Amino acid sequence: MKYANEIFFLVFALILWGLLYGSRFILMSGKTNQSKKLWLTALTLTATSFTLFALASTISLFLLTLANTCFIASFIYFGLFCRSLSILIPKNVNMLVLAGLLFFAVLFEYLRQRGLFIQRVGLVSIIGALCFVWELKELMRLKGIGSTQLRFLVYTIAIEIALTVARFVALYIDGGFSTPNLYQEGVVSASIRWAWLGISILSYVAVLGYWLEKLSIENIQVAGEHEKITELLKEKERLIYGLMKANKTAATGALSASIAHELNQPLGASNLNIQFLKMKLEKGVLNPELGKEILDSLEQDNKRAATIVKSLRSIFTEGESNTQKVLLGDLIEKVLDIVKPELKSKNIQIQLQVDNGLLIQVNSAEIEQVILNLLNNAIQALANSGTLQRRIVIDAIRDGKSVQLSVSDNGPGVIADFKSQLFELLSTTKQTGMGLGLWLCKHIVTRYGGFIQYEDAVAGGARFVIKLPQAYQ
Template sequence: MFYGILSIAYSVTLLFYFKKQKNRAIENCAIGAFLLGSAAIITIFRTDIPTIISYVGANALAFIAYRYFNYSLINLLGEQPNLKPSVFRNLTVFVLYCFALYAIGQLFNPGYQTIFVCLAIVYITSESGYLSLKVFNKNKIDLIKVYGILFFITAFLWGARILLVLMDIATVAFDTNIINTVIFISLFLLAIFRYMIFPIFLLKIAENEKEKLLIDSLVWANKTAATGALSASIAHELNQPLGAVQINSEFMKLQLATGRVDEALLKDLAGKIVADNLRAGSIIQSLRSIFNDENTDATPINLGDIVQSVLQITAPELSRRNISVKLHLDSKTIAHVNAPEIQQVLLNILNNAIQALSNVERPDKEITIETALQQDAVILSVIDNGPGISKDQKAKIFELSSSEKRSGMGLGLWLCKQIVTRNNGTIAYQDTPEGGAKFVIQLPLS
């Protein structure tokens, strides 16, 4: 009785607390809890209600309740967030379940009915556990994994009930055998724990979604800021090939107008026009790849290609500030990441290095970019021979509150860490023997 009342109260509380969210997962879980509580209460009155209702109907109702728990997990997977269970389909399952359980009771002894009920619950709770682990893989919240494990334990205990029947120890649910009693108390406690965990990880998922939206908006803002800092150099770099295309086109037009056609000269002019056009197109393509929001999934990509695309953008500024770049790129460093996001991380770090070196009076200003394989990961390192980072700032370099210019005005490196983390990687800072700065990014191998 207590469990039945608790389940119904939990259902009502869940709907009331999350009423503003209008979340289908919450609705389905609440319906499941309500049905399970109703089934428990009906069973309590088995001596006053016909068996077709108190046993057959109650067990069928419990099975449908677990189906609703599974619907809520399917909603949380995001593949069918608005999945609303078909009342007709569930009603059909309910009727078929009742018919099968009643028929078994008429044809065989009660032990076979118990086995049927246990097998049904083992199946449905195992599915619940499997779906929970899929939700965990998507959201990476440990409580969801615990939620799934509780379902698997539930399935195991119902499987143990089958063994009790086969061993003729406890053939009916309310057998007072000590083992049977321990199993049902354990099932009751597992249900309570599941009820407690579900709203907690729902809130955590909501927090993660808000954080993701915040980071997405910051990522876009940072794209504008990062490329905006180089806008003058990029514009200058684009003007050079486009200006050359204009001059060569006008000269070709003049040659054709005067009728003095020099085939070798025209071929040379056409070749220069094509080369300058490709140069301008390459710069524009590098910018587009960073601003592209169409592909938000992780895909296999060579880190060397990411480095080259970012250098297309930063090359004018590097040249203007007399900073040389050394590349040590391993051709086999294929990372499984969101390429535009990692491009942005590299662009931020390069911007920081350029800013640091611009304040240094030395003839050999240099940035080294390396990629390498390391067991099951790929490593991207950016090293400069600038002044490095002060001792006080090292401990909080990736914190949002950091305000030192070298750390990206308190946002750049914090955002870099968020981006790298959500690409299942890590980022760290190291001092160099010469006193400069070194950033090491580790990313998953494709």
């Protein structure tokens, strides 16, 4: 058959082009690296060389020079691929390869025109065998080749070395000195050549199998990591649910503790009035005026306790706050009336300076509670100090579009280590109490778009500053 060699080359070329198309689709879909690029380059050069071998006899025998140059280039780039599996290839290697290929092309063309076919085969066989040995050496650098596909590649390259030598020997025996070109090669050497080229295709298939094997392992790892992430997300959801449940429980506990804490004052006052009333009744010296005064006081304490419960309930449920426009000065006066007996018993002076017309939009009971907490803190701090002239200063002024209220004392102040956690829930420096007062103050003030902060008083002691948005008529 006249064109048998050309048909075989064309079939092999189509197989390689199909392999290249499929492998590019697989390898380029993910992250590309140097090894993949080198292998694809080698595969492209081999497919190109087979195509040129198929066309050379009908177009121009000069294509044989180009075909063999591409063939040698494919050996070199396949060797670089094997090396890149363990070591990064420098970029300047491409220039050296191109220079070497140019020299080979010139030498091969010279042999094609003036030399013998067996000389050309010998040149290609020697370079090919050297490249195959190099490829084996680079693969052996991979300690304990774990890939079955790379182990198969070692076998195919070893077979290629054997077939390269066998072909040259067969060509010599078949009368290679009289063979004009590739297309008139003897049957034995030609058969070995086709076996050699077929094995070279298997080498490329082995590498593609290696990439697919690696991709499969990566997919398994990704699936495993995805499963771990899913488990972590589920665990996160469980933790969030647990925290929400714990937070709800903590909020309920804080509400209960806050109610107990805030009710201590009116209940304590009621208890004193009841004891006083019982004492008068036992002595028989209770007159109507005194009885009415005590009952009025008890009623007032009862109302204050009810207001505290209602106020705290609205705070923790974040419901309607029933705000209204009130004068800050009136709220301060109400609170001072409550603490006046305690101020007198502990010999504490009040210095009051309040601007007129300071209007705020709030629930009056809540802000009264804030002021009462700050005053009680100041009273307790002064009572436990050795200060002789005990003094609490209350200032209320306009500050731009805000109203600023400050409560300061000349007591011992707050210790440095405790300042950072002053407004935290259940944090206290007192011997008694649950650390709810200042936290509750901050909670109430921030609900109205304001803020509260602590400062060291100029003359020593503690100073708490509150800012609230100013309301307008």
